[in-house]
Every structure is written in C-alpha cells, then in structure tokens.
C-alpha cells in the first residue's frame with residue numbers, strides 16, 4: 001500500500017521507535033519567538049544543558065513588537081522584558097536572532113519561507129500554533145508547547161504520536177474574487193473547529209495545485225483553526241520556483257539532489273487516508289465570519305444566522321453567545337454590517353501577494369470616512385518589497401496607515417488593539433472574544449474583502465464597488 | 466530531574482476540592498520569563514487571608530500537599546507545577562487529579578499520588594491534631610506511611626520507572642542521544658542550516 005505525503009515525511013524522520021512509546025522524531029528547523037521560549041531557555045539553564053543545534057534554530061521578534069516608532073524602546077514593560085529576554089537567551093546560547101530593525105525581522109512564519117529555510121520534506125516546529133503555515137511547502141510543520149520547545153532545543157527531537165491523515169480535495173473553478181482565504185474559511189465552516197483534531201490535513205485537488213505558494217500558505221496557516229496541528233500540500237513546480245534563489249535554498253548540485261527528492265513528496269495514488277472530504281470550488285463565494293470562532297462563517301451574501309434555526313443545542317448556545325458578544329441581530333444581511341477598523345496583515349495574509357491584491361482594489365480609492373485601516377507587512381522584507389513596488393503609496397493615498405512588520409492587531413499583545421466594542425474586518429486567523437483587544441469584535445476576511453470593506457465601510461466584496 | 470525513590474516530610478492539609486490551576490497560580494504570574502521563583506504566586510488569591518492554611522506557622526516547611534478531590538483542573542499552564550515545586554512541595558496527594566495537571570506534574574517530577582478519599586480524610590485528621598506527623602511516600606513499594614499506617618497506591622510502571630530514574634522527557638531522549646547523532650549523520654546535505662547567516 002502506498003503512503004500519504006505526511007506518512008512519507010514522518011517515516012523519513014523517525015530516529016527511534018519502540019512498542020508502546022511515541023516515535024522520536026528528528027526536527028529539521030526550530031523557529032522561536034519571544035513569547036513561548038523564555039521558560040524553555042530557563043529550563044536548559046537550570047539543567048545545565050546547551051542548545052544542541054543552534055544551526056537549525058532561528059529566532060525573531062514578532063508578537064510583542066510595536067509597528068510604529070520601532071527605533072524607540074518598547075513602552076510596555078512586560079513586552080520589553082520578553083523581547084529583552086529573547087535577545088539575552090539567543091546571545092547566551094548562540095542562536096541566530098532577527099531583532100526589531102533587522103531586515104529579516106518579522107512574523108516567524110513569514111521569515112522562515114522568505115529566507116528559504118522552509119523547504120519541502122522538512123520537519124519544522126515552533127512554539128506557535130500557526131506553524132502549520134510551513135506545510136504549504138510539503139513540510140510537516142506544527143506548533144508545540146514550551147516544554148516541547150525546551151525538548152527540541154536540548155535534543156533536536158520530539159517524542160510524538162503519529163497523527164491520522166485527512167485528505168481535503170478542492171476541485172472545480174474558483175469564481176473571480178474568491179481567494180485561498182475563502183477556501184479555508186469554507187473548509188473550517190464545513191468540518192468545524194474540532195473536525196481536524198488528531199489529523200494532518202492534506203489539501204489537494206486542481207484548485208490547490210493552481211494556487212500560488214503564498215495562497216497555499218494562507219490555507220495551511222489556518223489548519224489549526226480546524227483543530228489540526230498540521231496541514232500539508234504536495235510540493236510541485238510552484239514550490240520549487242518559490243524556493244529557488246532564496247538565501248538558504250540549496251545551490252548547484254545540491255539543488256538538483258533536493259529537487260529529485262522533493263519530487264517524491266506526494267501521496268501515492270494508492271495511499272489511503274483515514275478520512276477524506278470534498279469541497280466544490282464552483283460554489284465558493286467570498287467568505288466572512290459572523291461569530292467568535294473561525295468555524296462560524298458564511299458567504300458574504302448571506303445574513304446573520306438565527307440561532308433558533310440551529311438544531312444542535314450546544315451550537316445554538318454558542319451562536320447566541322457569539323451574536324451577543326458581536327453585537328449582531330439575526331437576519332441582518334452581512335453586507336450591512338458597518339466596521340470601524342480594517343486590518344490587513346498577520347501570518348495568514350501579510351505577505352507581498354496579499355498586499356498586492358489589496359492594492360489592486362484600493363488604488364485610486366479612499367478608505368471610508370470614520371474607518372481606520374492598518375496595513376502591516378508580515379516582515380521587514382515584505383515592507384521593503386512593497387515600498388519598491390509603490391504599494392505603500394497606494395495605501396497611504398487611500399488613507400490607510402502603513403506600518404512596520406509584526407503580528408500587530410492579530411492579537412492583543414502589542415499596542416495595536418481594538419477598543420471595547422470596536423468592530424474590525426481582519427485578514428488574520430482568529431476571531432475569538434478579545435483576541436484583537438478586550439471587547440473587540442472581529443470578522444475574518446480575505447485581503448480583497450478587507451480592501452473593499454475599507455472603501456465602503458461595510459463588509460463588502462470587490463464586486464460591490 | 467531529581468530521582469524520586471522515597472520522600473519523608475510534613476503535610477499541608479488543604480481541605481478544598483476543585484482547586485483549579487488559576488487558584489494554584491493566578492494568570493498575572495504567567496508573564497514571567499523564568500521557570501523558578503513562582504513560589505510567591507502559589508495560591509496567590511488565598512495567601513492574603515491570614516487564616517489560609519499555608520499561612521499557619523505550624524505547617525511551614527511542609528513538603529507534601531494533601532488536597533481535596535479534583536486538584537489541578539482548568540487551564541493547562543505548566544506554571545502550576547513549577548509553583549508547587551518552587552514552593553518546596555515534592556508530593557501532592559488527592560483522591561482525583563485533572564488529567565493535564567497530572568501529566569504535567571509527572572513530566573516535571575512532582576509526584577502525584579491518588580488515595581481514597583477516606584484515606585485523605587484520615588491524613589487530614591492526623592495532621593490537624595499533630596502537624597509534626599511525618600509522612601513517608603515510598604515509590605519503591607508504592608506506599609504512603611505515617612504513624613502505624615501503610616496505604617498502597619497505584620502507579621503505572623513506566624511513570625514509576627521514569628520518576629525513580631529521575632528522567633524527564635529530555636533526560637529520556639538524552640539516554641538515546643547516540644541514536645540521534647547517528648540519525649543526524651545521515652542528514653541530507655541539501656537541507657538548510659540557519660548558520661552562517663546568508664543573505
């Protein structure tokens with residue numbers, strides 16, 4: 001019997017396996033940031049241990065950093081302590097770090113791919129649940145906890161229980177204006193926020209194959225929102241072309257050897273998945289969330305659902321609570337919902353292609369009065385690239401704020417936050433209560449919907465302009 | 466991780482059930498960047514009450530916590546275990562623990578022992594009438610002993626072996642580190658390294 005992609009990568013990384021014990025898996029790349037690493041380094045120190053492979057480890061500052069006045073000291077003392085601690089730990093243990101102001105600083109999941117450190121067939125971990133992003137390259141990548149961060153630092157391995165596999169086939173033709181963000185929001189609405197628990201999701205089908213690398217990253221990024229620790233997409237010519245020429249991509253004969261290996265990284269025709277689901281791309285529309293978890297989403301043309309229509313008691317209760325928190329009335333057309341803020345950025349949609357997409361809509365237009373729009377590139381390099389292409393001017397001329405790189409308004413850990421009751425259309429990945437600031441209300445959207453919403457002031461797609 | 470064969474110490478009787486991890490270590494302490502020094506936050510909300518049992522001088526120096534049913538429920542924060550250990554506890558006894566807390570404690574080397582509620586009550590009564598009563602928790606024989614009583618407890622062989630050998634997950638992996646080195650030697654040359662820095 002053939003193997004699935006995830007099974008192949010797994011098999012290639014088993015250091016040790018014993019009956020009744022988890023497999024010991026070798027980790028090819030360990031990404032770290034300031035929030036989940038301090039106790040791991042402290043644990044090493046307490047035990048007198050070293051980082052086994054600093055040359056397979058890289059750190060960046062993202063969650064806590066401000067996106068304005070980045071040349072000044074971080075104002076919040078807790079944020080500053082976390083960032084300073086990361087810097088000290090990296091210096092002490094010999095780990096490469098890209099600090100605020102460095103050209104390679106940025107959101108950890110944007111930095112790995114742009115440096116060419118994310119490659120097919122690798123195992124990649126980070127103390128951050130959106131590590132699943134890197135699966136877009138045909139890598140097995142997942143988030144881990146602080147104890148596991150310490151384990152990887154000390155041994156470059158992790159004891160892991162092998163996950164099950166789920167195929168998600170997306171076939172058909174996307175309508176204009178429907179993007180990868182809409183695909184993944186529709187998938188999560190279909191299988192639910194717990195539907196992927198215990199599985200590695202493999203996204204496949206003609207629609208996935210036709211996506212650009214950055215769009216694939218958006219899909220894999222949100223695997224965790226469906227409950228899966230990892231999502232993968234088979235590596236192909238699109239992947240190779242994206243990796244080639246990046247700073248840490250293989251060169252010369254090594255490139256050829258790498259590509260030869262990478263071409264084997266797909267699920268065999270006779271591989272059997274533990275579960276398989278099908279999504280008809282013809283039917284997909286721009287998608288938006290109305291509630292307080294990423295599974296509570298609907299096509300933009302729909303109306304706020306009526307909890308009374310939901311049969312499942314638990315889901316009905318959740319919907320009622322969500323509508324109360326979101327300040328929404330059942331039956332309201334989603335397109336009539338007015339927003340205060342639009343956030344374009346995050347590890348889901350903060351890459352250059354996302355900025356380009358939004359700029360195509362915002363060019364020559366104005367952000368509606370009373371609406372603020374934050375455009376936050378995912379990394380310093382993305383920011384520079386956008387500026388080289390003149391995208392910053394498009395955003396600024398439209399009345400948006402052009403910021404420096406970081407997680408920004410994706411989570412309320414840095415100065416970019418929603419005020420209580422404030423409503424946002426956000427290209428990030430989580431609409432949990434308070435995620436973007438205490439009392440803040442989040443609607444998850446694609447970059448195209450974000451741009452159109454900024455112009456009209458109500459949830460909109462480019463077709464409404 | 467220190468080896469745990471047997472431990473003898475005095476007891477802090479905590480007559481409360483459903484002590485969740487927010488009570489063990491309140492969220493404000495989670496902003497810390499170390500694994501040590503959490504003893505000041507242990508039972509943070511209750512410590513202000515001079516009548517709270519941990520503040521009574523007769524129980525100072527206790528290293529065994531005997532708590533009510535459902536100890537360690539709530540969020541999965543690993544800090545709860547660190548706080549108990551930082552304070553000086555080596556063993557927690559209860560008639561039922563939350564799963565994640567028990568998993569975290571076994572990883573970190575804090576022994577969690579499950580006894581029947583009647584045995585827990587008996588220990589409370591004994592200690593409250595004489596706080597100097599010493600308890601010996603013997604992992605070798607899987608017994609809790611005090612005065613003339615000896616109570617057996619259950620513990621799976623794998624966890625018991627790990628605790629007696631003093632092996633945390635990292636320690637266990639380090640036992641097999643030669644296999645890791647051998648695997649590393651086969652790592653394909655085309656795989657990237659983060660050092661030296663390339664632009």
Ligand code: SF4
Nearest residue numbers: 130346347407410411
């Ligand atoms: S952008 Fe948001 S989801 Fe991504 S790493 Fe930062 S905080 Fe996490």
